[in-house]
Amino acid sequence: MGCSHLVIQRDFAAFFLHFFYQSWMLYPENESTIVSWIWIGIGILFLTTAFIILLVTHYFEQIRKNKRKMIQLVRNAETECWESIHYLQERDRERLSEELHDNIISQLNIIRLNINTRNGKELNSDLKRSMQLVRELSHNLTPPDLNGIELSDFISDYLVQISKEVEVLYVNHTEQDILISGTIKLNLFRIVQELITNILKHAFATEITVLLRVSVKYLSLVVKDNGRGFPMEKYNKGIGMKNIQSRSRKINAVYKFKTKPEKGTRCIVFLTLNNTKI
Incomplete structure (x- = not known):
């Protein structure tokens, strides 16, 4: 985009100089008019140059803004990733705590309360059940399929x-x-x-x-x-x-x-x- 404007500016300057050279040589009596046109041309060149500079400046500013946005997006993604990891860890801890408290401890409490009233065979069966619950929990914390x-x-x-x-x-x-x-x-x-x-x-x-x-x-x-x-x-x-x-x-x-x-x-x-x- 910047190169095309520079080419236009160069061609316009060449045409402008050629035009005023021919006018000066062929019509010297129009000196004041030619001077006015020279100032007009200089003004146009100045405005064109200023416009091109603004375009180039805006172009590079957009590049910097996009770069800052990309950096911020990467940071946000990293933050969300760590938050997700933390959430999953906390959820697993909560689940483990619930399973231990609600399932295994509940089963052991039943055994403790019945230890004086039940025979050895029944208590042995309950203990085996508790051991099985512990094994299931230690494997992968997978709840029973209901x-x-x-x-x-x-x-x-x-x-x-x-x-x-x-x-x-x-x-x-x-x-x-x-x-x-x-x-x-x-x-x-x-x-x-x-x-x-x-x-x-x-x-x-x-x-x-x-x-x-x-x-x-x-x-x-x-x-x-x-x-x-x-x-x-x-x-x-x-x-x-x-x-x-x-x-x-x-x-x-x-x-x-x-x-x-x-x-x-x-x-x-x-x-x-x-x-x-x-």
């Missing part, structure tokens, strides 16, 4: 273990052929585990009731006990409550606690299901 398992059956199998320590009432109202994702099943089951673990450890309850209701549009889960209750301010600070909050967020569920001293505790978990029957 796509082929009904949520109600998954909860029922767990409550069978609990019923050996405390009286458990399980009420299941699940409509047939309702599709529930593995993510929802896993997180709801972990919430049940956390709630019952806290009941066994802190509430000194003799009865636990679990109510599961599943329809096409919604799912509700209620876990309640007849224990001594607890101050919510104290419970909110524990890792168990944080895990319940985290798992509820993952499945877009809402939950509510109701507890009174010596009158037990009730937890309700509710979420909508955006599907139809299979």
Whole structure:
């Protein structure tokens, strides 16, 4: 772009000089007119030169701006990359913490609470189950595949273990052929585990009731006990409550606690299901 303007300027200057040379030699009586044209030509040359300088300056300024933009884009990409790595690391740490607390520790608590009331064969079976959970977690932190398992059956199998320590009432109202994702099943089951673990450890309850209701549009889960209750301010600070909050967020569920001293505790978990029957 700059070269073409320089060529035009050169050709124009040559023409301008040739024109005024011929005019000066052939018409010397028009000296004042020729001088005026000379000044006009000089002005045009000056303006043309100034215009070309502005174009060249603008061109190189655009190059510098584009270079700065590229540098900033690279920096932003590096920042986003490191933020993504940090996010994935934190997510894996959170997941590991949840799995340890909600699954393995829950299983070990059952063994601890039943150690004086159950025979060696049953305890050995529970210990093997705990060891298997640890192995699964240490391999790749992959949660169990629940796509082929009904949520109600998954909860029922767990409550069978609990019923050996405390009286458990399980009420299941699940409509047939309702599709529930593995993510929802896993997180709801972990919430049940956390709630019952806290009941066994802190509430000194003799009865636990679990109510599961599943329809096409919604799912509700209620876990309640007849224990001594607890101050919510104290419970909110524990890792168990944080895990319940985290798992509820993952499945877009809402939950509510109701507890009174010596009158037990009730937890309700509710979420909508955006599907139809299979």
